[in-house]
Every structure is written in structure tokens, then in C-alpha cells.
Amino acid sequence: MSEVSVSELVRRTRERDGRLPFEIGAFVALETTEALLGRPARVGADDVYIQPDGQLRISAGEGVPDEESARGVVAVLSRLLVAAGAGVPPVLLELVETGPHSGRWSLAELRTELEASLVPLNRGAARRVLARLLREGDKRPPRSVRPPQPTDDVDADLDALLEGRDPEPEYLPTAQFQPVDAHGNPVVPFDQVAKKPGQRAVLKKPRPPTAAEAPDTLNDAEKDEIDALLDPLDRATPMVGIEVPAEARRSFDEAMDDAFDATFEAEPTPLPAAPPPSQRPPAKPAPAKSAPAKPAPAASS
Structure with missing residues (x-):
């Protein structure tokens, strides 16, 4: 396992969807500031190396004024805080955005504010954490974790971090899943339902089937x-x-x-026989019709 630059450490951490504690970022910036005190030089994320035991090695460039060197250290700090995600203390965010509270950009002022943000400071524990991060970074990430990262994503993430919001997702999932409710039922937006009458919550009463159907x-x-x-x-x-x-x-x-x-084959039922004449009841005589009365002759006068 060899030493790794700050920019490489951040890249490996993001590839593994990991996070660098903001305390580690502030500790690396503090160690870099102390290494440049007395001989300020231009420094960036590619010039600060972390060794397997957690020690730092600074590969500084040409000498520059104290203010420019301090600004370079703050740039290294901002790169580390991007990998820290949410939860960075406001004091570190203000330091990255506006510089030291005194308004003077110098390595001494920067060292004072970094030490104050790390109280209590445990350098041994911080180096052990750095060594562990290097060991985890050496492990190969799973294949096809995400597509290559655009170069301007770091700036976008830093802007989101300084504004107090979470960075944008680093990659899109390979499959879009439909949102579901607490019971696991799919949630369909109202505008989509309104465009499809067949999916409305209230449906028309179905037509009764015909005799053929x-x-x-x-x-x-x-x-x-x-x-x-x-x-x-x-x-x-x-x-x-x-x-x-x-x-x-x-x-x-x-x-x-x-x-x-x-x-037709059944025997006919016999009808009752008529009684003999002697047993017949006598017929009643028909009543005689009376002749109409003649009118009386009219009397002569």
C-alpha cells in the first residue's frame, strides 16, 4: 500500500459511496498549514499525500506569498469537506466561504481557527482513521457502480454544501422504480390518472352482458x-x-x-241408465192462457 493524494482519496471515497468525516478534513488542513508555516508555497489537493501510517507529506510547489498559500490550504479543505456530506459545522463552512474571521488571509490565522474547530484535538486517533481510510480505499469497488464522474460535479457539490443542502445524487439508478405507499401499493400521480379515464378511481357502471355474452x-x-x-x-x-x-x-x-x-285403449266409462216411465215423475200441466177481455161498448147520448 502506497501513499495517496488528497484528490485520490476523495475520488476513491466517492466511488465507494463513502464519507470522509469533517474532522479528518480539518485535521489534514491543519497538518498542511503547520507544514507550510515559515515557508509558504503553492499547494493543492494533488500536492498533499497521506502515507500508510496516517502521516502527511507535502509536495509543495514554488514559494508564494503567505496569503496565497493560505488560500491554497482552504481549497484543499473545501475538497475534503465535499466528501464529508451534510453535517459540516458552520465554522468550517464560513472558513471555506469567507476565510478567517479576522479578515486576514495568513497561515497563522488559519492555523488558529482550524485548531479551535478540532477541540479536543487527538492527533494519534486522527492518523489512525486516515490509515484505515487508505486501507479501505485500496479495496476494489464493485463493478459498474456508476458511470464516470463529470469534472464539474465537485464544484456543484461544494456549492450545495456551502448553501446548507445535500449534494445532488452522484449517479442515476439503472432502473426507475414506481413509488409505493405504506402498504406497498403503487402511487400514481393525479395528472397521469386524469389523462387515462380507464384508471380513474370512479368508473362507469359496466353494461350488463347480452344473452350472447x-x-x-x-x-x-x-x-x-x-x-x-x-x-x-x-x-x-x-x-x-x-x-x-x-x-x-x-x-x-x-x-x-x-x-x-x-x-284410446282405456275402457269407456258407462253412463247412468234412464229410469223407466212408471218411475218418472208426472209432468206438470202447462198453465192455461186466459183470453184478453173485450172492451165495453160506449154509451150513446
Whole structure:
């Protein structure tokens, strides 16, 4: 395991969807500031190296004024805080955005504010954490974790961090999943439902099936049950307009023939005989009709 620059450490951490504690970022900036005190030089994220034991090595460039060197250290700090995500203390965010509170850009002022943000400071523990981060960074990330990172994402993440909001997602998922509610049912936006009448919550009352469509709504078991109920009726009383099998027609014809034969072959029922004349009651004589009365002659005067 070899030493790794700050920019490489940040890249590996983000590839693994990990986070660098903001305390580690402030500690690296403090160690860099102390290494440059007395001999300020231009420094960036590619010039600060972390060794396997957690120690720092500064590969500084040409000498520059104290203010420019302090600004370079703050740039290294901002790069580390981007990998820290949310939860960075406001004092560090203000330091990255506006510089030291005194308004003077110098390595001494920067060192004072970094030490104040790390109280209590445990350098041994910080170096052990750095060494562990290096060991984890050496592990290969799983394949196809995400597409290559655009170069301007670091600036966008830093702006989001300084504004107090979370950075944008670093990559898009390979599959978009439909949101679901607490019961696992899919949630459909109202505008999508309004465009599709078939998906409205209130549907029109379905049209009752016609006689031709009704059998299609029954399953096989229901059809068999109905056929079993109608079969005796079809054999006893064939209906007009319905094709009746030949066997059923013969059964019906035979039943009708048997009925007619039984009717004509039965013995006739004898009628009661008329009584003899002597036993007949005498006929009552018809009443005589009276002649109409003649009118009286009119008297002469």
C-alpha cells in the first residue's frame, strides 16, 4: 500500500459511496498549514499525500506569498469537506466561504481557527482513521457502480454544501422504480390518472352482458351446473327454436304415443241408465192462457 493524494482519496471515497468525516478534513488542513508555516508555497489537493501510517507529506510547489498559500490550504479543505456530506459545522463552512474571521488571509490565522474547530484535538486517533481510510480505499469497488464522474460535479457539490443542502445524487439508478405507499401499493400521480379515464378511481357502471355474452362470463364449473339443471327439462319439453338432439326427440315422441295409446285403449266409462216411465215423475200441466177481455161498448147520448 502506497501513499495517496488528497484528490485520490476523495475520488476513491466517492466511488465507494463513502464519507470522509469533517474532522479528518480539518485535521489534514491543519497538518498542511503547520507544514507550510515559515515557508509558504503553492499547494493543492494533488500536492498533499497521506502515507500508510496516517502521516502527511507535502509536495509543495514554488514559494508564494503567505496569503496565497493560505488560500491554497482552504481549497484543499473545501475538497475534503465535499466528501464529508451534510453535517459540516458552520465554522468550517464560513472558513471555506469567507476565510478567517479576522479578515486576514495568513497561515497563522488559519492555523488558529482550524485548531479551535478540532477541540479536543487527538492527533494519534486522527492518523489512525486516515490509515484505515487508505486501507479501505485500496479495496476494489464493485463493478459498474456508476458511470464516470463529470469534472464539474465537485464544484456543484461544494456549492450545495456551502448553501446548507445535500449534494445532488452522484449517479442515476439503472432502473426507475414506481413509488409505493405504506402498504406497498403503487402511487400514481393525479395528472397521469386524469389523462387515462380507464384508471380513474370512479368508473362507469359496466353494461350488463347480452344473452350472447352472458355464457362467456361463466366459468366451466358454472356452465356444467346449469347444463345439469336444464337437461331434464330439455328432454321433457323441447322448446321451439332450440335444436334438440335426435335421442331427446325420440324420447318425447314415445312419451306422447304412450299417452295417446293409454287414452284410446282405456275402457269407456258407462253412463247412468234412464229410469223407466212408471218411475218418472208426472209432468206438470202447462198453465192455461186466459183470453184478453173485450172492451165495453160506449154509451150513446
